Amino acid sequence: xxxxxxxxxxxxxxxxxxxxxxxxxxxxxxxxxxxxxxxxxxxxxxxxxxxxxxxxxxxxxxxxxxxxxxxxxxxxxxxxxxxxxxxxxxxxxxxxxxxxxxxxxxxxxxxxxxxxxxxxxxxxxxxxxxxxxxxxxxxxxxxxxxxxxxxxxxxxxxxxxxxxxxxxxxxxxxxxxxxxxxxxxxxxxxxxxxxxxxxxxxxxxxxxxxxxxxxxxxxxxxxxxxxxxxxxxxxxxxxxxxxxxxxxxxxxxxxxxxxxxxxxxxxxxxxxxxxxxxxxxxxxxxxxxxxxxxxxxxxxxxxxxxxxxxxxxxxxxxxxxxxxxxxxxxxxxxxx
Amino acid sequence: xxxxxxxxxxxxxxxxxxxxxxxxxxxxxxxxxxxxxxxxxxxxxxxxxxxxxxxxxxxxxxxxxxxxxxxxxxxxxxxxxxxxxxxxxxxxxxxxxxxxxxxxxxxxxxxxxxxxxxxxxxxxxxxxxxxxxxxxxxxxxxxxxxxxxxxxxxxxxxxxxxxxxxxxxxxxxxxxxxxxxxxxxxxxxxxxxxxxxxxxxxxxxxxxxxxxxxxxxxxxxxxxxxxxxxxxxxxxxxxxxxxxxxxxxxxxxxxxxxxxxxxxxxxxxxxxxxxxxxxxxxxxxxxxxxxxxxxxxxxxxxxxxxxxxxxxxxxxxxxxxxxxxxxxxxxxxxxxxxxxxxxxxxxxxxxxxxxxxxxxxxxxx
Numbered sequence: 001x002x003x004x005x006x007x008x009x010x011x012x013x014x015x016x017x018x019x020x021x022x023x024x025x026x027x028x029x030x031x032x033x034x035x036x037x038x039x040x041x042x043x044x045x046x047x048x049x050x051x052x053x054x055x056x057x058x059x060x061x062x063x064x065x066x067x068x069x070x071x072x073x074x075x076x077x078x079x080x081x082x083x084x085x086x087x088x089x090x091x092x093x094x095x096x097x098x099x100x101x102x103x104x105x106x107x108x109x110x111x112x113x114x115x116x117x118x119x120x121x122x123x124x125x126x127x128x129x130x131x132x133x134x135x136x137x138x139x140x141x142x143x144x145x146x147x148x149x150x151x152x153x154x155x156x157x158x159x160x161x162x163x164x165x166x167x168x169x170x171x172x173x174x175x176x177x178x179x180x181x182x183x184x185x186x187x188x189x190x191x192x193x194x195x196x197x198x199x200x201x202x203x204x205x206x207x208x209x210x211x212x213x214x215x216x217x218x219x220x221x222x223x224x225x226x227x228x229x230x231x232x233x234x235x236x237x238x239x240x241x242x243x244x245x246x247x248x249x250x251x252x253x254x255x256x257x258x259x260x261x262x263x264x265x266x267x268x269x270x271x272x273x274x275x276x277x278x279x280x281x282x283x284x285x286x287x288x289x290x291x292x293x294x295x296x297x298x299x300x301x302x303x304x305x306x307x308x309x310x311x312x313x314x315x316x317x318x319x320x321x322x323x324x325x326x327x328x329x330x331x332x333x334x335x336x
Numbered sequence: 337x338x339x340x341x342x343x344x345x346x347x348x349x350x351x352x353x354x355x356x357x358x359x360x361x362x363x364x365x366x367x368x369x370x371x372x373x374x375x376x377x378x379x380x381x382x383x384x385x386x387x388x389x390x391x392x393x394x395x396x397x398x399x400x401x402x403x404x405x406x407x408x409x410x411x412x413x414x415x416x417x418x419x420x421x422x423x424x425x426x427x428x429x430x431x432x433x434x435x436x437x438x439x440x441x442x443x444x445x446x447x448x449x450x451x452x453x454x455x456x457x458x459x460x461x462x463x464x465x466x467x468x469x470x471x472x473x474x475x476x477x478x479x480x481x482x483x484x485x486x487x488x489x490x491x492x493x494x495x496x497x498x499x500x501x502x503x504x505x506x507x508x509x510x511x512x513x514x515x516x517x518x519x520x521x522x523x524x525x526x527x528x529x530x531x532x533x534x535x536x537x538x539x540x541x542x543x544x545x546x547x548x549x550x551x552x553x554x555x556x557x558x559x560x561x562x563x564x565x566x567x568x569x570x571x572x573x574x575x576x577x578x579x580x581x582x583x584x585x586x587x588x589x590x591x592x593x594x595x596x597x598x599x600x601x602x603x604x605x606x607x608x609x610x611x612x613x614x615x616x617x618x619x620x621x622x623x624x625x626x627x628x629x630x631x632x633x634x635x636x637x638x639x640x641x642x643x644x645x646x647x648x649x650x651x652x653x654x655x656x657x658x659x660x661x662x663x664x665x666x667x668x669x670x671x672x673x674x675x676x677x678x679x680x681x682x683x684x685x686x687x688x689x690x691x692x693x694x695x696x697x698x699x700x701x
Contacts (some may be wrong), residue, residue, distance in 0.1 A: 211391070213391055217389070217390055217391040217392045218389065218390040218392075219389050219390065220389060220391070221389075222389075222391070240391060240392070242385055243381075244383055244385050245383060246348070246352075246376070246380040246381055246382065246383055247380060247381045248347055248348050248351075248379055248380050249344065249379065249380075250380065250381035251400075254395040257381060257395065258392070258395050259392070260385075261385040261386050261391050262381060262384070262385055262386075262393070263382060263384040263385060263386055263393055264381070264382075264393045264394065264396075264397055265381075265382065265393075265395075265396075265397020265398065265399060265400075266377065266382050266384075266397065266398070266399070267384065268398045268495065268496065269494075269495065269496025269497065270496055271401065271495060271496055271643055271644055272496075272643040272644050272646070272648045273401065273591075273592075273643050274594060274643070274648070274650065275396070275591070277650070285648070287648060288648070288696070291648075303700050304696070304700050305700060313389055313390040314390075316388075316389075316393070317390045317392065317393055317394055318394050318396070319393075320394075320396045320397050320398050320400070320401050321398055322384075322393065322397065324387075324388050326389055326390065327388040327389075
């Protein structure tokens, strides 16, 4: 397991989606697509086609093997709404075919730039993607549009194209569902407004306990009430097995236990192992915040560059003492 | 496979029953709860699940972390020591160390102090104690050493709160209380093809001074080959340096030991002794002899790298290692004490605290 300033989640938790995209039927009230166009001038557009989380929507589901078609849509949207802004598309650097397509298309268009990146979590977090692609410093929690940067999801481009330019209301969003709590991993076409239980009904395992999460496992949110609806900002749904009982011989079952919500160990005190500062993508020392927190000096944590933290959650993920570092950081940030 | 599955289910059910039995009776829980938890923790995973994000966790936990150290120590010194000094020299020491350290002192402490559980860190400390003492050290000395170490470890607060390396502190107190026994009894190791007799009993006890003492007295260096492969005298755990290096590198590779500390420690000993032996002459032993003699390699890979007692910051680890190297060379060369590793590491453990806070002040101005 190699990690340094980030973590290759895709390699650690390989997730395969079946290629067929299925629609979820729902006849209740749904939400229509809307996009709030920024009032500030957009100087840069960044489009991320390189998700770094295995449970995120893979780019092939959006491109559907037809990159040129997607780029046409992008060109029309750009010339209509953001005519002076250059576009940067971020792709996985191993995707040679896609990169070739983009370069061939971008040859005659000076507004289109291709940027290749290693799919290491959390390099696609806003702060890091802006820093890597444009070399600009932003802080976590800031809206990038304040710096004139617009981060667009690929799905939003097709959404703007269909809703505002073609005036055609499709009202569906592609949402990948995955995890050990499901029979199979799928990419679903969902009408936002559909309750989570309706979405998962066909795929969920009933023989085990499970928990449902929105937007990934590392810094996403838990869905406690399954009647909650899926809205336009939900990126993915992960259902994980909940093992709240003891499992014998865990050393022989690390893989099986690893893809459950198990803590994989006992809660201990910090042993100064330096795992958290090795893995931290923004060069912080998260254990210092825990030391401040455990001494009851939340305010002191701010002295150690706490504002730079992008809340990716890798420090809590790797901590062998199972400390809730992300939670501690959030409390230190709010408790000043 | 099927048999294994059914054994697993039976074991799981019985442990659940035992757990219920222990937890439903307050008096039993008071006396044996922690012991049960500790044993159960070796066989089964925990119940706890992630309540706050991230909702998945890596499989590395403190148990594996300490388990790695135990494995490295086992192959690094226990196995070679059994070859060199015989089964009956090594194993009873280990049994006494574990029995007194973990099963007596730790268990009593847990019951009296109502700590939540027995830590596997105690095993690591107890595995160090015999390694730091001469092969002919009496068993009671090992027992006293283990008891003192574990007691101090628990008083300071156990894993995560140690101020200084507990095993070395125990060794220091033994040196103060029993100075004569601790520095004698360096037995000549067995170096031939092993037989059943030698494997069990070792060879006849012929004692000889350690290479460092010999150098101090008559200025003679031992052959580097004998030092590297362990056919020279020394404490029980420190002689077979090649095995220690292999296991130490494995620990660094597994990221359990931080590679900066051994590199800084060994590198600085080499540089300081080279510079000083050029300046002062024969008072200072030559650099490669310094590296291969005494407990330096054992200490650099296993004792100095104890994460809790070093600094947290990575730059601090370099300073820590270099400080250890400097103190080691100075004590070995300019004091009547032949070996200075224990003092160097204990002193740097304490100095590490101001180093850490100073580095934080400079880094986050």
